[in-house]
Amino acid sequence: MSEVQRKKYSDQEKNRIFDGEFMPHIDSMYNFGYRLTFDEDDAKDLVQDTYLKAYRFINSFEQGTNAKAWLFRILKNSFINDYRKKSKQPAKVDYQEVETYYNSDDVDYGITSDLRVDSLKDMLGDEISNALNSLAVDFRTVIILCDLEGFTYEEMAKILDIPIGTVRSRLHRARNLLKEKLRSYAQNMGYKTDEEE
């Protein structure tokens, strides 16, 4: 609707938007790419592709809207459409399967975790990162977007093309899985958990 009505940006405006609104997010973009692929070259390719697409389609970016969310959406789509196909690596968890299973309301809110706040605070960055990285990509993604990048549920819904209700339930599920990972790290590393008491 607004895309049809909006006038095209001049070359000068394009450069201003690109430098002023897109480039400042390169750090977050690269880290998002890295956390999706675990590979420096793949992350570089993803980010480069994303910025080229962003420039090519800059007329569909509305000034004043969230540039970071717009860029993240492009990167996520590039990852799903290009990277996953190219690498021929099936995702650990089938996307559709995740949707069908976890979109239902039967998220288990009853899971109790005996992970303790104290032991969390003692953990090293590598342990936290490893726990996050061990989650299937769809769960990892919602935690990255919410907890590391601070997107709102509404922004996440747009980035991921899913309803807000799905954002909420997938995030909750992802957090439960992360807690389980952190709990086993805590036990292995000899941090205290309630189980041992």
Add this chain to the structure above:
Amino acid sequence: MENNLEGTGERKLQCDDVSKCFQLLESILDGNESADSQEVLKSKLAKCQPCFEHYHLEQAIKEVLRTKCTKHEVPSQLVENIRQKIEEIK
């Protein structure tokens, strides 16, 4: 005990609606609820032990994720490469 919950700071040990409460608590923690939800939060945490524990654990996890997760430095050539490619398609 029920009558003195607020006065003594004692919390009930079972949550009446874990599903609804935990989802709301996470939403508040993630900054997705309006400002008046802080009152709801305060009263929930004062009255319910499972809610209290869930909230504080989630808060701590969120904090360590934000502060401790390994950050990777953007490779030095990346910005230059992007600018070059953009010049090519201009």
